[in-house]
Amino acid sequence: MNTSDKKDTHAGMSSQDPDLSRIALLENIRNEGRVWEDLCEQYGVDNPDPPWKVNLEGTCDALSAEACALPLLERRWEEDELSETLYSDVPYPERQLLALAHSMIRRGLVDEEELARRMKEVNRRLNMV
Amino acid sequence: MSKSHHAEKATGKGDPQMFKGEAGPAKFKVGDRVRIKDLPDLFYTRSQVYTRGALGEVAVVTHESPAPEDEAWDNVDKPEWFYIVRFRQKDLWPEYPDAYANDTLQTELSERWLELA
Amino acid sequence: MAEKHKAAPMVEEVSDFEALEMAVRELAIEKGLFTADDHRRFTEFAHSIGSLPAARLVAKAWLDPEFKKLALEDGVKASLEVGIDWLNPTGFGTPSDYTDLRVLEDTPKVKHVVVCSLCSCYPRPILGHSPEWYRTPNYRRRIVRWPRQVLAEFGLQIPEDVDVRVEDSNQKCRFMVMPMRPEGTEGWTEEQLAEIVTRDCMIGVALPRPDVKANAKRPVHKAIHPVEHH
Numbered sequence: 001m002n003t004s005d006k007k008d009t010h011a012g013m014s015s016q017d018p019d020l021s022r023i024a025l026l027e028n029i030r031n032e033g034r035v036w037e038d039l040c041e042q043y044g045v046d047n048p049d050p051p052w053k054v055n056l057e058g059t060c061d062a063l064s065a066e067a068c069a070l071p072l073l074e075r076r077w078e079e080d081e082l083s084e085t086l087y088s089d090v091p092y093p094e095r096q097l098l099a100l101a102h103s104m105i106r107r108g109l110v111d112e113e114e115l116a117r118r119m120k121e122v123n124r125r126l127n128m129v
Numbered sequence: 130m131s132k133s134h135h136a137e138k139a140t141g142k143g144d145p146q147m148f149k150g151e152a153g154p155a156k157f158k159v160g161d162r163v164r165i166k167d168l169p170d171l172f173y174t175r176s177q178v179y180t181r182g183a184l185g186e187v188a189v190v191t192h193e194s195p196a197p198e199d200e201a202w203d204n205v206d207k208p209e210w211f212y213i214v215r216f217r218q219k220d221l222w223p224e225y226p227d228a229y230a231n232d233t234l235q236t237e238l239s240e241r242w243l244e245l246a
Numbered sequence: 247m248a249e250k251h252k253a254a255p256m257v258e259e260v261s262d263f264e265a266l267e268m269a270v271r272e273l274a275i276e277k278g279l280f281t282a283d284d285h286r287r288f289t290e291f292a293h294s295i296g297s298l299p300a301a302r303l304v305a306k307a308w309l310d311p312e313f314k315k316l317a318l319e320d321g322v323k324a325s326l327e328v329g330i331d332w333l334n335p336t337g338f339g340t341p342s343d344y345t346d347l348r349v350l351e352d353t354p355k356v357k358h359v360v361v362c363s364l365c366s367c368y369p370r371p372i373l374g375h376s377p378e379w380y381r382t383p384n385y386r387r388r389i390v391r392w393p394r395q396v397l398a399e400f401g402l403q404i405p406e407d408v409d410v411r412v413e414d415s416n417q418k419c420r421f422m423v424m425p426m427r428p429e430g431t432e433g434w435t436e437e438q439l440a441e442i443v444t445r446d447c448m449i450g451v452a453l454p455r456p457d458v459k460a461n462a463k464r465p466v467h468k469a470i471h472p473v474e475h476h
Binding site for chain 3: 028029032033034035036039040042043044045050051052053054055056057058059061062063064065066067068069070072073076077080083084092093094097098100101104109110114115118119121122123126127
Binding site for chain 2: 336364
């Protein structure tokens, strides 16, 4: 007799529900940030993916490699959860990025404030030209 | 084994190939009727809930590897054989239509999850 | 007077998302979560992959019974013949793709479709990046239980006398479908055949057709029930 009455097709992972409380910095980005779809429309560009998408993939792979700071299954399950809740209105690669940042902040891998500072610094650098 | 040892051992061979020969003889073979055990999920597993208790048939004997339940904790000393087990959909889902009685689903499970039916 | 070359359109601003990605990456490297070298390797890998090698594998298999045999027996070895080394970029594969590719052969009796219900594992080295819909809980949960309904939503009606076989790739094996060669392709070259073997055909949600060279646009659905992990 099988246990198909269980609706969920997921395996068990002892409940470590992700912290779904909002993170101010990421809420800000979610609200104010310009998504690739909109940028494409404005500038008449037709690349389906933003140029940073491959870098995001690289980060996700690197995080589950040698030092394994953030294992794949955990990251994906949180991404699933966050994609259905906090970031459900965000398009795909932006959503994956926000979910990743969220997971990393909640795990203490990066700190929200230092991330905000670094973003300012990155913006300054990239806009110098 | 730390991840850096993993790199040393795996380079040039790949993962799971690096574990070849470490699991001993496979307990099951293609065609065996097996039941999926409902082992307690202590923390981490890659065995889907929907397969627990279900009856299936070994379709492929794939490779040797540490079970994900162990590998998640870097316990890689005792690799197991892995098997693709084929289930009739009707045996997994009560409402699956009789019209499609031959539809199947197959998924991969490590040896610890199987017992001869 | 020489005409000025018109520059291709470019996005001229830095979005918050672009800045966030870079900031996350830089901090991660500084904190030793991974090295810049590793990141560069994985990024180059992500940049390099697409579905053409897999399409060529299928086309080759359609034309050459010996190669087809190899493809079905040893997917990693067969991949080498279309220029894909599953050991890249680390010498032992990637942490999410591993090195055990299996090719699933559709027959007149069996139609395969691939999913990873747990997390959307996908044979990236040979098939490229997974589409968004493949990653959604909606697809992952529904295809295992209601495959014919989901395939119908993709425009595929599988007749009653053909069995649908779902492959749920939950461990280290990675899977791609070798669909059946369609009518109307007699005398075609490998290149011509590869053109009609789209990514969606090799996931199993589409069938190759002589007049179709692109994946159809797919709507992405939210799951109805909340995500449950227990």
